[in-house]
Amino acid sequence: MKKIIHIFYLFIFTGLLFFASCSDSSDDNPSPVTGNVDFTSYVAVGNSLTAGYADGALYISGQKYSWANDLSKQLTTVGGNGTFRIPYMPTELGVGVSESSTGTPVLRTKLVLGQTTDCLGSNGIGPVLADPNASQAVLYFYLVANVAAMGPYNNIGVPGIRVTDLFDPDLAEKNPYFGRIAYNTTDTLETYAAKVHPTFFTLWIGNNDVLGYATSGGTEAITPMEGDVGTGFQASMEAEVKYLTSITTGGVIADIPDITSIPYFNTIPYDAITLTNQSQADQLNAAYANYNATMESLGLPYRINFQVGANPMVIADADMPLPDSLSFLKIRQMKSDELVILETPLDSIKCGGWGTIKPVANQYILTENEIATVKKATDDFNAIMKNLADEYNLAFVDFNSIMKDIDQNGITMNGITFTTKYITGNLFSLDGIHLTPQGNAAVANYFVQAINDKYGTKIPEIDVSTFPAIQIPDKTAKVCIKPVSYP
Structure with missing residues (x-):
């Protein structure tokens, strides 16, 4: 189980934060036009962002509202077959993995907003477990129960994986989110894309290759640039893109967003x-x-x-x-x-x-040094992905630039304003890293734009206002971080 913690520490926070209560429009969608690529069968390869992980767990509606599922529906307007199988977790409460104060793994449900009381007796609104008394045995059963027989799956986003993990024959043993869809314990994730006979793919991966270092405060390692397939970022990414392009007619690569702009790193002030x-x-x-x-x-x-x-x-x-x-x-x-x-x-x-x-x-x-390390790795990895998109004539989504723009200026789609603010910014879920349903719909639109620009299609964009927002229990109150008063 310690291997599980090493993988999942990348994207799960362990303590519940306590918060005090304190005081556009898009262009009309054109008629769909099929371009010069076959969209019949679509496969999405990636990590937790692709899987629909949200609020610190993988759960049914989060998977349903994944950007990849949103995109698959839009692709039906240009020839998609309408089939997009998702390996649903068998519970709406979800299953996430965190680490206890003793370093042992703890399974938990997703987070929801609820009433909280901090150590000073102050009441507020903040993230709480959907079921704080959930049975560890039941959650473990949900996590490891194999669902390969209901596949093959079009969404093969696996929480926690790095680029190098795509080629790891032991991944099913190390990562139960992959183990639950694997036919055999020695299968590699790289070959799973072929099981749905895809004609089109998306590849959004690489976030965890940097994120693990960042979320651990610089104590975890960043994936090295150099090294063979399964060890180095460049060789592994090149091998995956070469493989996916060999079995499809086209696809999209998305790069790593500026993770230091997300709420996970920008909610608690330095002068707290x-x-x-x-x-x-x-x-x-x-x-x-x-x-x-x-x-x-x-x-x-x-x-x-x-x-x-x-x-x-x-x-x-x-x-x-x-x-x-x-x-x-x-x-x-x-x-x-x-x-x-x-x-x-x-x-x-x-x-x-x-x-x-x-x-x-x-x-x-x-720290300053660690932030510089994160930014350099992000820029270096993104350059590799952009070069591969150009080399293989693929569409490309520059989420690094997009995230910086949202952080500085915000964006508005269908009357919904997105910012990088925690909880109130509409983009990020309660774990501060993964997306809300509205955020996923916005991300799907960026994929649609990239596909239209590259392949001459006219895929209609999604109306993000039709997707649910974070539910705040007391709608008259704002939810924010207050400076911490010294007792």
């Missing part, structure tokens, strides 16, 4: 510590007097100072230029351009002294 009086600041500054004096004596610029109002959190940073003998001093206050991941336990900040007298562990923070 709010001090309400000078005595609090004086006590904390006294506690760090020796630290400041030591840094001054070493000629280093680091200082920890608190004042009344908002303050940057104190964090651990193993990259600080200090000798091993002073490793206990590798702590500092956050910078404004650094990021806090969504799974950071806010109760530990509110009531446990995290960020003040205790540094927030590195696994919860993306």
Whole structure:
């Protein structure tokens, strides 16, 4: 089971965050026109985003509202056969995998919005488990029950996979989301696309090759660029594209979005510590007097100072230029351009002294150096995918640029405004990484646009307003993160 945790830590947060209640139009769709590609049978290859994973779990309606299923329906207007088999999880409550405080795997249901109470007794609206008392045995049965006999499946998006996993003969043993659709335990995911005799494909993969490093605060590895098929990103991506183009008449490659723009990294502020009086600041500054004096004596610029109002959190940073003998001093206050991941336990900040007298562990923070590493890997991987799309004459969706534009400006489709705000931005589900039904419909439209541009089709776009939004229990209240007051 430890292998499961290694895979699924890529996209699941372990603690429930507590939130306080606080205070367009698109062009008319043209008539469908079939272009110069055969859309009869469509296969979608990818990871959790393709699978319809949302709200921290894989569940029936999330899979139903996946962008790949949305796209398959639009392709029927240009010759698609209307068949798009999905390996549905046998529960609407869903199955997700998280990690307990002891490091052991824990299965859980999806998240929904509900009433919460934090360690200070404050009530609010935030993500809660749909069934906090769900049986581990039942959830495990749902997760591992093999459904290969009801295939083959057109949606072979597998949560947690990297590009290199496509060729792993042990994937069914390591990843139960693939094991549940595998005919044999030694099957590889790469060959599964051929089982539906596809004429057209989409390939959106590579997110987890970067995301695992980012969601772990830089403690997990990024897939290396170099290496053989099954080891290196470039060789693996090239092999997969070559294989898919050999069995189809055309397809689409989508690149890796700017993951540092998503709510998972931009919801908890770096300056989350709010001090309400000078005595609090004086006590904390006294506690760090020796630290400041030591840094001054070493000629280093680091200082920890608190004042009344908002303050940057104190964090651990193993990259600080200090000798091993002073490793206990590798702590500092956050910078404004650094990021806090969504799974950071806010109760530990509110009531446990995290960020003040205790540094927030590195696994919860993306430092400047780590952000630069993420962005370089994303750019390098995306360049490979764009070159492959050009080489094999495929359509291409530049989600990296799209995500940056949404983060800076927002977008509007069919009267629905999408931003990268957590919960209220309409795009991202409650796990802060995966999409809402409306977000999936918007993503499907970007695929439609790319196909129309490349193949001369006139596939109609989706009306995203007809898809459900996140249900907020108290519609009169806004849901947001408040700065954490120091107790």
